[in-house]
Amino acid sequence: MKKVKRTTIYDIAAKLGITASSVSRALNNSNQVNEKTRELIMKTADELNYKRNTLASNLRKGQSKTIGIVVPRINQNFFSNVIAGIEEATYQKGYNLIICQSNELHDKEIQCVNTLINQHVDCIVISVSADGNDYQHLQNVIDHGIQLIQFDRVADELETLKVINDNEQASFEAVSHLIEGGYKRIGLLEGPQNLAIFKQRKLGYLRAFKAYNVPVIDELIVENAWTKELGAAGTRKLLNLPHPPDAIFASTSDFSALGVLEVASAMGIKVPAELGVLGYANESFSEITSPSITTIDQFSFYMGNTVANLFFQELENTDTKTKPKIISIKPELIIRASTSKNK
Amino acid sequence: MKKVKRTTIYDIAAKLGITASSVSRALNNSNQVNEKTRELIMKTADELNYKRNTLASNLRKGQSKTIGIVVPRINQNFFSNVIAGIEEATYQKGYNLIICQSNELHDKEIQCVNTLINQHVDCIVISVSADGNDYQHLQNVIDHGIQLIQFDRVADELETLKVINDNEQASFEAVSHLIEGGYKRIGLLEGPQNLAIFKQRKLGYLRAFKAYNVPVIDELIVENAWTKELGAAGTRKLLNLPHPPDAIFASTSDFSALGVLEVASAMGIKVPAELGVLGYANESFSEITSPSITTIDQFSFYMGNTVANLFFQELENTDTKTKPKIISIKPELIIRASTSKNK
């Protein structure tokens, strides 16, 4: 690939015998420029196949019209939907997205954040990785005057804009649904408790028991069961108990619920008659398993939209006194076959 | 968010009573700098929380260490996997990704490409949208001296680097599998024929018939059935024929195969006994439907990796004479329950 000399505003200016400032003004739709010269400039720019050098422009203006996104995994339904939601709302305002993935590794997350700071992004949107709980790098973002927005998996201790799901309430409603459906011994597959979202889901689980005056059975709670494989292992453990559960809430994801389904099927246990199964995230597959999985929709695309709008709102908001906003999106329980004991 | 004055190399230089050039040299690991001054500079940089301004650096160097990606949809399994594959390979070399989605709209695709040119990206990786077949904007990329790599959905007429799947062969093997499995009347759900990938899949379908000396039945070919809904509609039409097919190859995607499954189930037609079903893309759900769907894996993550490596290879390759490389990845037929007539 050989180096190509690109057309600059100087080339256009030279060709028309005017100065670069006029060209710049015309190109930026300033009204400080004669209508005829503008037309001429536009025409010439087009002829010379001029493309603005955003790098130079941004350097000069001290902003980048770029938003950096850091997620654990790009190719995970929830995250790619959030990103798509952000993209939709920001693109039309002329913003670009730089996307990084942390692979759930704290060190890579730090690297990503630093790269984004270097890039002078206007805003960093992040869902923190499961690994590690030191947030110096995020404090750093703030110190550099970059807007920081956390979503879904947030570091509570950091005072920033946040867009979260009401995990606790969703979880409460899910477990209530199980109890009302006649399930008595409800097991929980929980996620890493250093992530607030999983802690909240557990709290919702516990609150439901209290609300219905049902005692919590500790041995039915399985730690760290947040993949399909770990979910399956946890289920195997639960179902081999002297008093096995009659329902399992896979609070981490539908993948882990899938693990439950597979183990149950292998052990000849009927879902939902003998075992209720409830997942989380409304993955596309959850409606086509057999039986279909009752789950919780997180409105991921909408979440991305919300993040973007929050950013634009704060951009206009000059009042720095106000406390950083926290927007909570209420997830929705989607009832399907896997929890319909009495049908 | 108030403006924060960031530390620059001048701040570091001033504090140490040296010039910015030395600081720059130290920060760039030049060996033209005294070991002691380097250490001092590094230490001070750290103290002042210095972060390089990549914008300025790139402007000066005339490159951006950034790769632009344009895909129809970010939140589609295949594409997000390819992106993840690209990310993995480029991140460790210090490249950033700017990701745009065209939403299958030709106009938005043009906009995306122009934005990326403006950003002075070093390379544009694109899978073209289904809509439109004018490729002036891609020619433009080349004219601006930016490396262009097409993948999966490529514009054949453009001589660029390409990473594609051997769709024709995969399709051929898939249909051969159906024929050998005892299916006689095999229907085809085809995609928009202006996209080469769908044309190739149809060719493979036709070639299989020829290879086995089976006549092609035109009425079993349904145009433009590339979503779940369109796939379902096409299936309804096929199954209501006087001589309905005994197998359907949903060559566009597993989503459309899902549509087939649902219609068959609604009509009480047994899969695979009465109807064989074959999808495309090996979406995560395809192994958990009932019956599980026989499909074709495209190695999307690996495809992303390949794209990235191709870019780096060309970066080193100064020889511009050679024809642009086309790398073809052979997809793999994954045989599952939906085509096992005799079991």
Next chain:
DNA sequence: CTGTTAGCGCTTTCAA
């Protein structure tokens, strides 16, 4: 309405 001028932060040649 247009031109002049300075400078965003960095790299790189040339000279010392």
Next chain:
DNA sequence: TTGAAAGCGCTAACAG
């Protein structure tokens, strides 16, 4: 090994 100086392409304050 270090410094001086120029300039990447663009914008914006100021002057005319």
